[in-house]
Amino acid sequence: MSLLKVNHLVTGLASGLAIVDGISFEIAAGETFALLGESGCGKSMTALSLMRLLPDGVANLSGDVVLGEAALFDLPEREMRGIRGGSMAMIFQEPGLSLNPVMTVGAQIVEVLALHQGLSGALAQQRCVELLDGVGIPDAARRVHEYPFQLSGGMKQRVMIAMALAGKPRLLVADEPTTALDVTIQAQVLQLLRDTQAATGMAMLLITHDLGVVAETAHRVGVMYAGQIAEQASRQELFARPLHPYTQKLFAALPQAGLRDQALAAIAGSVPPMGSIVQGCRFAPRCDRAWELCREKTPEWTIVNQGQGVRCHLYNRIEEQKDRIEDRGLRFEEKTSKAAARFNAILTPQASILEVSDLHVHFPIRKGILQRVVGQVKAVDGVSLSIAKGKTLAIVGESGCGKTTLGKALLQLIPSTAGRVVFDGRERVRGQRASMQMVFQDPYASLNPKMRVAEILEEGMSALKVGGNSAARQVHIDGLLDKVGLERAAKWRYPHEFSGGQRQRIAIARALAVSPGLLICDEPTSALDVSVQAQILNLLKSLQLELDLSYLFITHNLAVVAYLAHEVCVMYLGRIVERGSTDDVLTHPAHPYTQALLSAVPRIDGAAREYIRLAGDLPSPANPPAGCHFAPRCPAVQDICRAHYPPAVNISESHVVHCHF
Known part of the structure; x- marks a missing residue:
């Protein structure tokens, strides 16, 4: 018997223009129904329609939604408030905008417990700690007294999940619940949701564009496109033979x-x-x-x-x-066979365009009236690596391990504490700024909203005196737009007039404007749909082959690493713990941390995998553990691991690991 029935739901503007156009589906108790599709297809609007939380100017125009015996669209708002957070709860996509910034996370969860479970006082506090501990937040008893701004993006997402589960809902609407999470935390959270379903019979509407998450979590799937469901099937049928x-x-x-x-x-x-x-x-x-x-x-x-x-x-x-x-x-x-041969070429140290030796980036911890230095945050702690000309080196690891700090330090966007960086045979100097450029994670935040695309692309060229006069620069800009697949007329538009994938293309064009030899790409596809991600990856690969570019690719998406990278460095708490060719590291991982990362990646082929759950979270870089930094979380830890940091061990000519075993 279905717990939720959605029948011909139409949601749109008062003029009758439909955003969600006549969709129907059912979800049984204990079942997960996934809505899959690109951004702009109407998935989140469907969720807001069910919760009756639509933005101004948008309304449910027709259709029926029945939860249990209650027709939700017929309920007065007072009764609907009792349903929200209790019988039906929602995990919103952007936790930073959904949490109250002036209330502690504990107080926000206690609100739900008081309203829907009747708990207060010590019992509510105890249950709050249990919920935070259940979603994998370390030191939950302390975290309940912290404010949202004191938490990382992943931790805020976990707080949202804990808040949604606090009311013991019969239906959980999860809108991209793992988008901001690393693969290890994502696996932990998804397992928590599955365990909750098994224990309580909770139904779940999962909204996502991650096919791996769908393959491991959903029972049935609806593929949504332009406000309509284009295909609906069981998970097994959809992955075995997609029809549309x-x-x-x-x-x-x-x-x-x-x-x-x-x-x-x-x-x-x-x-x-x-x-x-x-x-x-x-x-x-x-x-x-x-x-x-x-x-x-x-x-x-x-x-x-x-x-x-x-x-x-x-x-x-x-x-x-x-x-x-x-x-x-x-x-x-x-x-072409030539491109394939170049892609699989053997890396040689003589061909390196970038050499990094023992790089440190430490941030001082200051306390007291006189702001004396009482410690150091060791964000990057002795990293050495090299990137071959025309090749891609991927840096992978959990949030907080120092990946982005490393990339910014290479560009001198933040000062390094120690170490040596040699680019194209010369010690790093400010005059080489044009040769090394960065593509940031959020293209919208990194593009000036008050400048047209032409001005954005010309700004760097003018600052670094590249391209001659303005007329010559405009010709160069037209060529750049051709390279990244945008119309030349687009240069007179503003960033807000483009889609997310188009903005990322503009960010890539800006980086290419000064003809660099190395691009540092910081999670350039993390916020993109799988279809737009494919466009950007194709673009990056074609540009590499055409311009002989080198990439330092920072990501936590191991599928992207397998497709794009030639070499991989696995980073943990400011240090490289394993490095080697992509095939070596992803096929034969040697370090326990790498093995845990790979075990957490969802598979779409349905093959069984043994998930290695890591205890706790990343230790603080201000107080790293003695010996091997990974020892407190390692399932194979021994006494020697706690006493001595492991030296580099050469497994093969192209594979090195820092592990005693």
Whole structure:
């Protein structure tokens, strides 16, 4: 029996323009239903519709939503407030905007406990600590008295999850609940949600664009596109044989090690604005299998078999279903043999464009009226690495391990405490600033909202005296926009007029404007949909082959590492604990920390994996543990690990690990 029934839900503007356009689905107790799709498809608006938390100007226009026996759209607001947080709770996508900045996290959770569980005083405090401990927050008894600004992004997300679970909801709406989390914490949180479901029978509506999370968590899946559900099936059916061309393209866009010498099958274009397509299939402008009927007639919902339906003209005729289902393969664009040979070339120290030796970045801890230095935060603590010309070195590790600090120190955006950096055979100097550029994680935050694209791209060129006069620079800017796949006329627009993927292309064009030899890419695809991520990865790879660029790629997405990187450095608490070729590190991990990271990565092939759960969180870089920094969390720790930091051990010519065993 279904706990939640959504029937022909339409949500939109008062003018009748639909954002969510007639979607229907059901969720049973103890079941997880995943809504999958790109940004702008209406997934979050669907969740807000169920909770009746729509923004001003948007309303539920028609349809029914029934939770248990309660018709939610018929309830007065007073009764609906009792449902929210109790029978139905929501984990919002942006925890920084959802938590009250002037209340401690404990006080915010206690509010939920008092309202929906009737707990107060010591019992409420004890339950609050248990909830924070359950979502993996270390030292929960202390953290309950802290404010949101004192927590990292991942910790704030975990507080949101604890707050949602505090009311013991029958239905949990989780909007991108693991987007801000590392793979280790993501695995821990997803396991917590599964355990809660098993113990309480809680149903879950999971909104995500991560196919790995869907593969491991969902029972049934709805693929959403432009306000409609394009395909709905069980997890097993969807991953075994996706029917809709859109679903097939989402799977084809996933980066994998086996596709290194091929371009990813990125989906051209973007999700159409609401109301822009009034007849025909909404995916037709981006579909390579569309024909005249797709543009003339809106496809109806077709039941292909029990539990699996699709909105596509390819499946309208039952007798053609078998052929249509089998004919779903997508071809990848293959790279030339020359490109493949260059990509797999053996790295040699003589070809290095960047050499880093024993780099330290320490931040002083000051206390007292006189602000005396009483300690050091060792953000980067003796890192050595090299990057070959035309190659990609990936830095992976949990949040707080020093990856971004390392990248900024290489560019002298923050001062280094000690160490040596040699770029292209010369000691690092300010005159080399043009040769090393950075692509930041959040393109919107790194682009000046008051400047047009042309001004943004020309600013760096003017500062570093690159490109001659203004007219010559504009010609160069036109060429840059061609390279990154944007129209030349786009240079007269402002950043807010572009999508997230387009803004990231502008950030890449800005970095390329001064003709650098090395790009430091800090999580450039972490906030992007899988389809846009594929476009950016294809762009980065093609630019590397065309311009012989080198990349330092900072990420926690190991699938991206497997596809793009030639070498990998695994970083933990300011130090490199393992480094080697991508195949060596990802296929034969030697350090227990690397093994734990890889075990936490969700798989879409359904293969069983043994998740290695790490105890606690990263220790403070202000007070790192004695001996091996990983010893307090290592499942194989011995006495020697606590006493001595392990030296480098060469497993092979291209694989080095810091571990006693």
